[in-house]
Structures are given as structure tokens and as C-alpha cells.
Amino acid sequence: MDKRITIYDLAKTLGVSAGTVSRSLNDHPSISQKTKDRVISKANELGYKTNKFAVNLSTQKSNTIGVIVPKLNSIFMSTVLAGIEKIANEAGYNLIISQSLESMEKEKLNAKTLYDSGVDALLVSLAYDTTDFDHFANYIRNKIPLIFIDRVHNLPNCSTIIIDNKLAGFEATEHLITQGCKNLLYISGNLKRNVYSERLKGFKEAMAKHNLKFNQANLLESDLGPSSVKDVIAHINNNDIPIDGLFVANDTFAAHCIKELKKEKYKIPSDIKIIGFNNDPISELVTPTLSTINYPGYELGVLAGQSVISHLNGGIDLHPANSITLRHKLIIRESTL
Template sequence: MQKKVITIKDIARMLGISKSTVSRALAGRTDIHPETKKKVIELAAQLQYEPNTLAINLKQQRTNTIGVIVPETINRFFARAVGGIQKQAEMAGMNVMICQSNESYISEKKNIQSLVSSRVDGIIVSISTETDRSDHFTALTEKGIPLVFFDRVFEDVEASQVVTNNYEVAMEGTEHLIGQGCQRIAFVAGPEHLQNSRGRLSGYLDALRKHNLQIKDSYIVHAYYGSDKVEEYTRYLLNLPQRPDAIFAINDYAAIEMMHMMKKTGLRIPHDVAVLGFNNENLCRFTEPSLSSIDHPAHDIGVSAAEILINHIRHQDMKPEKRVVKSKLVIRESTQIK
């Protein structure tokens, strides 16, 4: 036999008081007599009363759910970011719906539509590499749906964002290579329309200018973050008339594939070509040589994004916020020449 669900109406009938009095007592309100509140709470516990969260959320016009859109769930950076989002959401008593755009603008738009149809209270997103238009995000903000970008953001959308110090850390990484004696530093940048890619490229270029090193367009390669063309652009760089003596890679997986190819051709790392990655994946410690990388604090970025979104949901008049979570350079064997 199915157990009877206890309602506020049952508690009110048993105590001979109104439903509104029971509701106020369970909500911790102070505008009722302490003795009455005590009786309500004790009887609710005795009857194992559980609030109808669906009814409460509908009354508040909330689902208590936030949506998250990431380019890839298999990418460890985004997996760690989602972990941070889920941790913060769980602490706030909220659920998380996760969507994957697969680096596709079309899929990203469909993700948005699905989350809006599911009546999520707000959305956290890192845009796909194909996304160069912001109309679907502008439509969200016009509907009053809270939106927070993280890592890959749109500057022209009035929404909160959580980013890292791409410019500063790219400059620091490039200066580290210069400090090791490297003069011909190649840079594998991300798509030109993405804000984080532009920040990293600017940091690299300004480091070269600061140290009076020649900027060569042939040493700059634009690639997608999930590119399958690592072998192609590695061969291109190694076959230049003046081969680079250092490569600042777009991410650690690209850096490791490049190192593998270079070693097969007999090049020594870092003595012939130094290699610097980005993201500081766990496997950086176990490559041969171990890979220097930029530690990108994905979990902390996710926590910050969720924290800001939850604040937006609870305080609808809150202004957009930009938060910077700092990355840092981790030096290992692949760049230690001196």
C-alpha cells in the first residue's frame, strides 16, 4: 500500500489552525506565537512531512535548476569546470542540466532552446569555436534569463563573465621562453574571433616587443582548440627556413603530440625546440620530458560562474559582474634549457 503523503492541510486540520499559519511556522516566520510554531514543527517531524518542492518552485516561478553549456564534456578543462559548477549549485540546493555544443554554433543554439523550454532559472555557457554571433544570447538577456559566460565569452552581450588573465599569463610564458635564450618563438593561437584567444596572442606579441624580438607572421598559427590538424601545423613550423627554437602550444594535448613528432625527427626537447603547453593537465608531469604549462584553474572558474549565476537568480536587479580567476605558469623540463 502506498504511503499517504502528508500535506500542510493535514497538519492544519490536526492542530485546528489555518494552513497559512502552518506554512508560516514551517518557513520560520516570527509573526506567529512561539508555542504554535513549536507544535507545528513537532507534528511535522512526527508525521515525516516533506515539503512539495515542485509546488513551491512553481509558486516562486522557479525550477531550482541551472543550465550549463560546454563545448566538450570529454575535455578535462570543461569537466573540471562543470565539477566546480555542480559543487556550488549543490551547496545552494540547486540542480544542474548539462548540455554539450560539440564546438558547433547550431548545436549551441539548440542547447539554448532546450534549456529555455525546460524553464531553467539561469544559464552558464562557454561558447563554441564556431560561435561568432551573439543573437541567441542577447535573446536570453532580453527575456530576463540570467546568463554567465566563462572562459570563452562575448564582450558585446550584457552578461556576467568569469575569465582568466590570458594576456598576462601568455606574456609571462613567452618571457620565460625568452629568458631561456629562445629567439624564434612560435605561437599556436586559438580562433581569432574568441576573446580568450585574442588575449593570449596579445600577451605573446607584447612580450616579443618588450624584448625587441622580431614578430614574424609565419610563426603564428591559428587553430581550433579541438583541432585534428596538429600534425599539419607542426610539420609547417618545423619546415620553415628558420625553424622555431620554441613553441607555445594552444593546449597540452597539442603540445604533447608536437613533442612526439619532434622526437621522431631526432629533435631534442628543450635543447633544439622548447615546448610550452596550456591547461596543466595531470599527464604533463609524466611526459618525457615533463611538460611546462599554464595552469588554468578550471574548477575555481566553475565555482565562480555558479556563484555569480545563483546571485543573479536570487537578486534580479544585480548588475553584470566580471570576475578574473588567475592562471599561473608551471615550469617543468620541456622549457628548462639553462
């Protein structure tokens, strides 16, 4: 019905050139204030809307930021996203979000799609099984800001935003030891991912510091899916020396473990003390409440957002290959007392 109004329409009715209209609308210095006012008021009067498609083509920027996360439906990730979205939105950027579903293949596809659709920057939290990183080469080559969050990988000229997983793992483990645990078990996610391998390092260091020797029985690598709880139970039941301290890679899985362990008549925390990770809402709703490491997802998202925006605005990378580390915090609750 009502044809969309273009700068040419405005130009014609105002008796100026399209260029002048464009510059007026963008508050370009070489246009007099009077003309700007005329243009702007006429634009409002006629209900002019700038056509983003045209702007994008001519500027070769999309004002969108791509995000690839393993799974949307995780409370941690969606919290991170909430933080990113807030910042991006305030800065006038849209967020295109896609999920890799923990598959490198899908991650590659997503990276390509987002690249093709011309995102101005990309934020990535890696899939479980991502081993090569060629799918990010295009971004780096074309100097499109690429920032890894949480599940990171060190690529030249890419920022990373993380917490000190090793230290966090150390603190969690030491806490268990301090509470009297002698035979620990670290239930880890895929060790290819920094978050889990770093925590393992911390785990080992804490053990070493307290003269506990680490062996394979102290480690169980898992996909952390609900159905894998049975593996945990089996591992614990079949262990020679009874396990009395559990460090679990995330709170949700820890909660599942608690539930099943209780079924198996283990007393938490008297028989087995448990500490989780993330400080998900669930951690204070289970019985007993779950000790954990606070992982500030929202702040992480905010920082990631700010980092991208500053890259984008700064033009030149302010911090080539920098890395931001957020503060974590040990939270002690009933499950380790």
C-alpha cells in the same frame, strides 16, 4: 502506495489552514512558534515532503542553474564544473549541465531548452564557432543572470570570469624568448574565441618587446584535435627558419606535439622548447615535463558559482556587467629549460 502527503493533509489533521502550514514550514514571522513546532513535528511524523513542482509553479523559480560548456570530457572543463557544482550544491541549487559540442547550433538549442525549463541563471562557456548571441537575448530581457566563463563575450549586464589571457600569453612567450628562442610558433585555437585571440596579442607583444617581428609563419590556427598534430609537424618541418619555441594553446595538445616531435627526432627542449597552457595533470607526467600556465579551473568554477549565487540572492545585480579576473601563474618545467 503511501499517498504523498500535502500541506492540505497536514492542515486537516492539525485543524489549521493550508496557508498556516505553508508559512510554518517556511518559518514565516507571522506564525507563532508554538504553531510552527506543531506543524513541523507533525510534518516529520507523517513524512511530509514538499512538492518542488508546486513550489516552482507558484514561485516561478526552479532552484536550478543551467550550464552550457563546449565539452564535458575535457579535464579543464570538468574541473571548472566541479567547482561550480560544489558551490551551487551548498547553496541548495541544482545544476543542469549540457554541452554544445563546440557547435553554435547546439548551443542555441541548449540555451533555449534551459530557458524553457526555467533555470534561474545560466553559466556559459562559448562554443568554438559561436558568432551571434541572439540565443541569450531572452535571458537578458528577463533579467536572468547570465555569466560567461573562460570563453566569454561581452554582453550588456553579463558578468565574465576569466584570467588575463593576454598577459598569460605574454609571459609564456617572454619565457620562451628568455630561454633563448628566436623563432617562435604559437599554436592557437579558434581565434574567434577571446582566450586564444588574447593570448595571441600577448604573444605578439612579447615578440615586439624583444625585437622579434611577427609574421604569419609564427601563427598556426588549429582545432587542437589529436589529428591536427600532423599539421603542426608539417608546419615545423616546412618552415624556412627552424622553429625553436612552441607556445601551444593547451597542455593535452602540447603533449601530443611533444610525442610527435620526438618521433621526428627533434630534441625537446634543446631543439625546440615548448610551453603549454592550463596546467593539466598531464603536463607533469609527460617526458619532458611540460612548462605551462596554471589556469585555476576549480577556483574559476567556484567563483562562477559564487557569482551566480550572489546575483540570485542579491536580487538586484550587485555588479552590473562586472568582470572577475583570476590570477594565473607561469610554471616552468623541463620542456623549456
